[in-house]
Amino acid sequence: AAGPQGEHGFRSYSKECLPSQPACELPITSRPTALAFHPLIGTLLLAGSASGAISMWAVSQPEALCDIPCRSPRLSGAVAVTRVVWSSTGASFAVAFAAYQGIGCVHLYSPQGGDGQQGKLGLLSSRLEIAAHDGAVNDVALTSTEGTPVMVTCGEDTAVKVWNTQGALIHRFDGHSGPACCVCPHSRGAVSFVFSTAKDGRIKAWLFDNKGSRVDYKAPGAYCTWMAYSADGKRLFSCGVGATKGESTLVEWDDVDGDIRQVYADFHNSGGGAACFATAADQYLLACDDGLIKVWDMDRPGDVMGLLLETQLSDTPLLAINSSSTLAVVTTKADTMLVLASPVGMHQPGVMLEAACQRMPTFQVASELRTVSATSPPVEKARGADVVKPKLLKRSGFGREAPLV
DSSP: OEEEEOTTSOEEEOTTTSOOEEEEEEOOSSOEEEEEEOSSOTTEEEEEETTSOEEEEETTSSSOSEEEOOOOSSOOTTOOEEEEEEOTTSSOEEEEEEEETTEEEEEEEEEESOOGGGTOOOEEEEEEEEEEEESOEEEEEEEEETTEEEEEEEETTSOEEEEETTSOEEEEEOOOSSOEEEEEEEEETTEEEEEEEETTSEEEEEESSSSOOSEEEEOSSSSOEEEEEOTTSOOEEEEESOOSTTOOOEEEEETTTTEEEEEOTTOOOTTOSOOOEEEETTTEEEEEETTEEEEEETTOTTOEEEEOOSSOBOSSOOEEEOTTSSEEEEEBTTSOEEEEEOHHHHOOOTHHHHHHHHTSOOEEEESSOEEEESSSOOOOOOOOEEEEOOOOOSSOTTSSSOOOO
């Protein structure tokens, strides 16, 4: 699937299998700091920003479907979003924030009347705020244990915490000696667990109990590591910061034995910030590095390929890929979001644009928050809501009637 050597010495991957064609740029009002595609609606993108606002985009349209400002008695409008994440059904999402006055908060948006099995958001009239950590919340994940939905967070206070959807603290995992930077929940059979990483260079694994970490691995690199499973949940990867002597820190793990299966060549993390990578089509790894997007076949770790773009990537770029691997979004030096599409994503029949937009949900967002602390019981939910309906445009953001689905 690889082509001839490019000018940077990297082979270019097949443009037929992955999103590689620049399609449009989405102009967000503040520097984007977090991205996540909806798990079922492949054109719906959730973005967090440095101002604390979040926005939702149909990536075939040049304007946001809705903008949700950061309105909270605990947060200043300038508190950056650190992470946005959807639930597996796409019925709810969570937003993590940097610290304000020493406290890091999480917002959980849940549906009222939405059908999570169909990936519909319904009416987002339930918005919960949790004062989750002392210092910034560095990561958040939505998962379930024993059939019960939970939220997992980690932060600068070194702790990993598990919450129910009413904001009650269920578990607190302590053991990292540095700020925790990533949580990666997973399940195998009936057993649910979560990996966590920290700036102490360690990887730990926890069951959803209070009996301490079950494993403790040294991560490649000497600082912070990001972990993620492939979309099919069968392969575990990590991407580290703080490599020495030019060693690559993009690796695949044996998540049973804790051994590194293979190391992917030529990942340098030259930007020096948080590592950013994504998996696509259960076959490829993509990472922003050296000012371009590098691509590896998961089974050919020594063979790096490159996607060269005319648009300059941001110094610490963000990268997100939709579940069908037909669309990708990467952040640029101009603080925009560049949409890349595969031929499948670019050339759908024009009639599908209307169908895709009709699937977009109507958003109803609570005008006030339910606020809880790490120790307080949940309070009565707020009344009142702002209703924002998505727009249906007859033409896409590419100047053609061609949707991205």
